[in-house]
Amino acid sequence: MKFQITQLSMDLEYTDESVLRAVRGRLIVAEPMILSCTVVRRSIDARRIKRPVCFTLTVDVEMAEAFGTNLPASWKKMRDIKIIPDSAPSGLVAIQTGASSAVLPYRPVVVGAGPAGLLAAWRLAQAGLQPILIERGVSTEQRHSSVKKFWSQGVLNEDDNVLFGEGGAGLYSDGKLTTQSKLRAEMRTVLELLVQCGADESILIDAEPHLGSDRLGQIVPNLRQRIIAAGGDVRFGAKLEGLETDGGQLTGVIVNGEQIETRNCILATGHSARDVYHMLHRDGVTLAPKPFAVGVRVEMPQPQIDKSQFGQMAGHERLGAANFRLTRKPQGRHRACYSFCMCPGGMVIACASSPGMLTTNGMSLSHRSSGYGNAAFLVPVEPGDFGGAVGDPLAGIAWQGKIEAKAFEAGGGDFTVPGCALDDFLARRDPRALSENREPLRAVAADIHAVLPNYITQTLRNAIGPMMRQMQDVDPKQCTVYAAETRSSSPLRILRDESFQSPSVRGLYPVGEGAGYAGGIVTSAIDGLRAAESLCE
Numbered sequence: 426m427k428f429q430i431t432q433l434s435m436d437l438e439y440t441d442e443s444v445l446r447a448v449r450g451r452l453i454v455a456e457p458m459i460l461s462c463t464v465v466r467r468s469i470d471a472r473r474i475k476r477p478v479c480f481t482l483t484v485d486v487e488m489a490e491a492f493g494t495n496l497p498a499s500w501k502k503m504r505d506i507k508i509i510p511d512s513a514p515s516g517l518v519a520i521q522t523g524a525s526s527a528v529l530p531y532r533p534v535v536v537g538a539g540p541a542g543l544l545a546a547w548r549l550a551q552a553g554l555q556p557i558l559i560e561r562g563v564s565t566e567q568r569h570s571s572v573k574k575f576w577s578q579g580v581l582n583e584d585d586n587v588l589f590g591e592g593g594a595g596l597y598s599d600g601k602l603t604t605q606s607k608l609r610a611e612m613r614t615v616l617e618l619l620v621q622c623g624a625d626e627s628i629l630i631d632a633e634p635h636l637g638s639d640r641l642g643q644i645v646p647n648l649r650q651r652i653i654a655a656g657g658d659v660r661f662g663a664k665l666e667g668l669e670t671d672g673g674q675l676t677g678v679i680v681n682g683e684q685i686e687t688r689n690c691i692l693a694t695g696h697s698a699r700d701v702y703h704m705l706h707r708d709g710v711t712l713a714p715k716p717f718a719v720g721v722r723v724e725m726p727q728p729q730i731d732k733s734q735f736g737q738m739a740g741h742e743r744l745g746a747a748n749f750r751l752t753r754k755p756q757g758r759h760r761a762c763y764s765f766c767m768c769p770g771g772m773v774i775a776c777a778s779s780p781g782m783l784t785t786n787g788m789s790l791s792h793r794s795s796g797y798g799n800a801a802f803l804v805p806v807e808p809g810d811f812g813g814a815v816g817d818p819l820a821g822i823a824w825q826g827k828i829e830a831k832a833f834e835a836g837g838g839d840f841t842v843p844g845c846a847l848d849d850f851l852a853r854r855d856p857r858a859l860s861e862n863r864e865p866l867r868a869v870a871a872d873i874h875a876v877l878p879n880y881i882t883q884t885l886r887n888a889i890g891p892m893m894r895q896m897q898d899v900d901p902k903q904c905t906v907y908a909a910e911t912r913s914s915s916p917l918r919i920l921r922d923e924s925f926q927s928p929s930v931r932g933l934y935p936v937g938e939g940a941g942y943a944g945g946i947v948t949s950a951i952d953g954l955r956a957a958e959s960l961c962e
């Protein structure tokens with residue numbers, strides 16, 4: 426018989442033995458009755474209401490046969506103990522194999538090797554459908570040189586950059602794997618696949634799993650090798666330029682000027698591929714505008730964040746660098762504001778995929794030890810804010826582009842990021858020279874109010890001060906704010922039905938962040954996986 430115990434509080438020094446003792450205490454059974462205890466989930470409890478920061482564990486417990494199969498009466502009242510049915514799934518979701526290329530007369534094409542495209546290609550390859558995965562950028566191993574050139578000299582390669590290339594926008598990222606997805610089996614498949622490709626097993630149990638950009642750089646090539654080994658074909662420097670259709674059915678894709686005949690294409694091009702949106706609009710694929718959010722990225726000293734979140738336990742090696750999430754509801758005529766994509770112990774980075782436009786984001790390495798944490802502070806915007814014709818699906822990207830062009834200009838026109846001290850921003854003072862006390866990002870003091878629309882900066886000024894006061898130990902004078910954070914999610918949707926196909930082009934499966942149905946590494950990966958499963962069906 427197997428049980429699961431939830432809400433088991435353990436101090437930061439817990440060991441296998443102390444977990445076993447705590448389980449015995451909770452169940453009130455003799456030790457020989459317990460065959461094994463396995464921690465299956467671990468979260469940090471930083472509320473510090475009655476005790477210092479601790480871990481909250483979920484533990485699977487296997488009992489000896491002698492224990493019997495009946496639940497003791499006293500346990501039935503305990504809401505934090507439940508029986509695990511023998512049928513509960515464990516391990517990778519069973520992959521259907523045996524389908525062969527004979528099932529599909531043409532090989533399916535997957536466009537984009539970000540999280541969504543990689544998982545879709547992996548799934549199709551597992552099913553024996555020999556997908557062709559095309560990616561406009563270069564391989565993970567080759568990406569670093571142009572990214573380094575961009576960050577150090579401001580030289581942009583439009584197809585090989587922080588956002589484009591194998592691994593997609595997720596490669597130079599914080600690599601946090603948190604998601605609000607309720608699709609547990611798919612989530613488990615993604616995490617287990619990452620472990621098989623080299624990720625640490627702790628991602629399977631941590632409530633806030635994290636990889637870091639350095640680990641992702643090792644994992645993604647392993648995933649590519651699995652796709653190839655299962656019959657997939659991976660082509661770099663291969664850009665989708667157009668679709669071919671006949672009577673509403675996809676018949677081919679144009680890649681680098683040449684046609685690849687296919688009836689099925691999983692489109693996973695992310696939300697930075699604005700040329701793809703224009704191409705789809707031109708080719709009659711139905712698109713619709715959607716809300717998104719814009720704002721700034723704020724960098725803060727990580728030890729101050731740790732102190733405010735973990736109190737006396739700050740710096741404990743088992744806790745690592747602390748995270749935070751802050752929200753402020755709409756106040757008076759000001760909109761809501763929320764923190765997003767917090768990167769503990771990371772760095773603010775410059776991102777661009779087209780000339781003359783600059784946006785910020787955050788990344789980290791696996792150790793999260795930079796000494797600074799950063800997070801976006803975002804204000805939601807609606808299609809009515811974008812200007813342009815009512816219902817124009819491309820108005821959002823044009824509006825984003827205007828802000829990014831202003832950020833580029835404010836930074837001096839060479840992809841240097843405009844920034845200022847947070848207290849200057851909040852007080853609307855002229856920016857002073859940037860402090861040395863920050864991550865070595867190529868940045869210049871600038872007026873951020875010139876970059877974002879007035880109602881956005883007003884909302885941010887109104888909200889960030891009170892939000893930061895919730896973190897008592899963070900000193901706004903020691904924080905730097907950078908502009909502008911524009912690409913937190915897609916400003917439009919590529920419409921699709923329950924089979925994941927575009928209603929206007931059958932055989933076209935828009936997925937991931939660019940399709941507007943996912944945001945973040947894991948949800949995009951799950952979306953790609955599910956679309957591939959739908960295609961297999």
Ligand SMILES: Cc1cc2nc3c(=O)[nH]c(=O)nc-3n(C[C@H](O)[C@H](O)[C@H](O)COP(=O)(O)OP(=O)(O)OC[C@H]3O[C@@H](n4cnc5c(N)ncnc54)[C@H](O)[C@@H]3O)c2cc1C
Nearest residue numbers: 537539541561593594598599600601665695937938945946
């Ligand atoms: C700096 C940064 C940090 C982030 N940190 C996190 C984080 O910590 N956790 C998290 O969950 N999310 C994070 N995100 C968001 C996350 O990276 C994205 O949600 C995710 O990568 C989206 O996956 P995707 O596969 O849908 O698209 P993308 O990752 O954008 O991949 C799209 C791919 O398609 C390719 N492509 C585009 N156009 C074409 C074309 N015409 N032909 C061929 N190929 C094309 C691109 O080169 C790219 O490789 C971060 C994003 C950034 C930029």
